[in-house]
Amino acid sequence: MGFERSTANADERSGSAGVKSVWDDQSLQGDPHRRADKAQRVQAMFTAIAHAYDINNRLHSLGLDQSWRRRTVRLVEPIVGSRVLDVACGTGDLAEAFACAGAAEVTGLDFTAAMLDHARVKAAKAGGAAARIRYLQGDAQNLPFPDACFDIVSIAFGIRNVADPAKALAEFRRVLAPGGRLAILEFSRPKAGFVRLLSDFYTQRIMPWTASLIARDGSGAYHYLPKSVETFLDPSALSVQLSSAGFVHVTAQPMTMNTCTALIARIGK
16 A cells, blocks of 8 residues: 555545445444554545544544643653654644644654645644644655654554554654654543543544534544544553563553543663
8 A cells, every 4th residue: 555645636635525434333343453454444534534633623622632732742851952753643733732842853744645734734824833844644654764863753642543553663663763752642441430431421422423523524433433442452551562662661641531641652772
């Protein structure tokens, strides 16, 4: 599967009305992470929802998603002068947070061209540090960069969407310079009984319908979301995988009643 710039036309990138279902009830019956065609489905769904990605993030996180990103940036300080790669950058929110925090260079990489289109428009409107971010299309499992060329690698709400997370972690380690830091921000399920019950009701019953309505989405992206969180590695298991990939000093920082978790790890000097 190639990762050259998509040749999708403007209509395909601007909205998802009439888009064929990518994730239907049948495809979500089992574990979506085990599907051989997961990568293609993920790319198709993000193409379908790119136009409404930001507004759904703000509304359905109750405005907390940006604070989660800013907190993740603080957890990997110092930022000033660092070379940062933000993988699965989407529309650029975390990349912009790093740029505004004083990173010397920020590169945003995403699998889906439509998401990058929106990221570039946002960066141009924001100006300042955001306008200096370089956006590229590519695959987290095969990064188009030489060894040891970044001080920080980050990925927010994207590691569970990668076809083979272990391959991506190996690539993250490869491109990090000695002493480099990795930041993974990902959804997690609360452990407490009532909070977990409330969170599951919101993410599984309410959010899929309201988010799909706002995005006019027929791809099933917002039905995939809770299923992908439920069936993905929890923070403890992901920490073990980080250690297996050669990372050290792995720490987990839960946020907002464990609805998401930032994992920070380093490689040796």
